[in-house]
Amino acid sequence: MTETKKTTEKTLRRFTLSWQLALGMASGFFVIFIIFAFVLSQILKQYYGRLPETLYQWLGITILLGGLFVFGFAFMLTRYILRPVKSIKTTIEAFEDDPMTNVRADRANVNDEFYDLVNILNRMIDRLQSLIGAQQQFVSDVSHELRTPVTIVKGHMDLLNRWGKDEPEVLEDSIKSSLAEMQRMETLINEMLNLTRAEQIPIENVQEVTEVGGLVHRVFDNFKLIHPDFIFTLDDDLTQDANVKVRQDHMEQILIILADNAVKYSLDRKEIHFALSQTTNRVEIGIQDFGEGLSSEDAARVFDRFYRVDKARSRAKGGNGLGLSIAQRLVKAYGGEITLESALGSGSVFTIRLPLQRENKNDQKLSN
Incomplete structure (x- = not known):
């Protein structure tokens, strides 16, 4: 009425x-x-x-x-x-x-x-x-993912309250476990914030141009330095500078996520392969590992937020199932695409394709 x-x-x-x-x-x-x-x-x-x-x-x-x-x-x-x-x-x-x-x-x-x-x-x-949808998704994901570490920390606090004062070993183990879970919660929240920001990039306002070739070489050299037990190779087929309209910190974040993922899921063959190439309108970056690989079912869901192929192993390796989601949303936000080719026992290849930023005629005249 x-x-x-x-x-x-x-x-x-x-x-x-x-x-x-x-x-x-x-x-x-x-x-x-x-x-x-x-x-x-x-x-x-x-x-x-x-x-x-x-x-x-x-x-x-x-x-x-x-x-x-x-x-x-x-x-x-x-x-x-x-x-x-x-x-x-x-x-x-x-x-x-x-x-x-x-x-x-x-x-x-x-x-x-x-x-x-x-x-x-x-x-x-x-x-x-x-923005409202991203906020609702963020709150839902936070409440879901923080439930486990909060429960673990609460359990250790209860344990300390009962026996920790008289048992030094219980005290030490509980403190270590609680600190580890707190660290995981901090990492998780930071990654979720990054994911939310990645979904809200107004690409039309981005003016920064990044030269992809030099950045890939830098990430490649850094991973060679911090993982001396791995063999890293790089095929660079670029014939000229490959400029993309992407913030450099975002481009570097994407490369680090994929390279770190390749290192984490490598098995006996500790070898990571980088590849650079370009077509008329796009630059392509490939990162390949020779690890355990994925089934077609897992490959179809690997970019879903919080999806882990093996939850126990992912948690042991420090993964929250958010890295690839962040990478995909960043690439999409800049008008590109990221694809995966994988097979069980044969490793995986992630390929990033981004539109090239061409010089306009005025810039070319000035450079001449």
């Missing part, structure tokens, strides 16, 4: 507003029309002297009909002008009631003055819904 009353009140308000605007416009037009009729009658008087009574009657009828016509025209014009405003108002009210609504302001039959406003409103709602 309350909703019906609200709807009725809104309809009456809109109808009243239309009539008020129409009356205002009609009054203005009507005054102009009367002035015109008065001036016309004075001109006729000068030429014909006293006007016949019938002419006054016809002037009165003309003024009345003209007033009705002007009012009707003003009312229709007002309705036309207010149509996009009504659509915008309806959209805002729907968003206020439900932030995840699918209602959007209608761009059809919208005049030029309101078209940009409608587009801006729709884009703003899309952006806000994306």
Whole structure:
């Protein structure tokens, strides 16, 4: 009953507003029309002297009909002008009631003055819904993933409360385990924040250009240094600088995630292979390991957040199942793609493809 009353009140308000605007416009037009009729009658008087009574009657009828016509025209014009405003108002009210609504302001039959406003409103709602969705997903993931470490820490605190004061070994083990879980929680939260930021990169605002070849060589050299027990190889088929419109820290983060993943899941054959190549419009980066590989079922889900092929082993290796999700979302945010080829017992190959940033003609002229 309350909703019906609200709807009725809104309809009456809109109808009243239309009539008020129409009356205002009609009054203005009507005054102009009367002035015109008065001036016309004075001109006729000068030429014909006293006007016949019938002419006054016809002037009165003309003024009345003209007033009705002007009012009707003003009312229709007002309705036309207010149509996009009504659509915008309806959209805002729907968003206020439900932030995840699918209602959007209608761009059809919208005049030029309101078209940009409608587009801006729709884009703003899309952006806000994306942020709200990311926030909801973040809260859901945090509550789910932190449940285990919090339970473990609570268990150790209970253990310390009972026997820790009198048992030095229990005290030491519980403190070590609790610190390890706290460290894992800190890492998990940082990774989840990175994942949320990766989903919200406004690529149109990114102006930084990164030269991929030099960055891949640097990451390659760093991994050779910190993993001396591995064999690292690099095939660089680039014939010129491969510039991409990606922040350098994001590009480096993607490469480190994939290289670190390759190291973690290598078995007896400790060998990692990097490859660089480019086509007319894209640069391709491949990182290959020769480890345990993945089944087709696992490969299809490997980019899902918190997905672990072997949860026990992943946790032992320090993984939270977020690294590849972060890498994929970063690559996608910059208009690229990341793919996986893998087979059990044969290792995996991750390939990143990003659009090349070409110099515009003005830059080329300046360089010449």
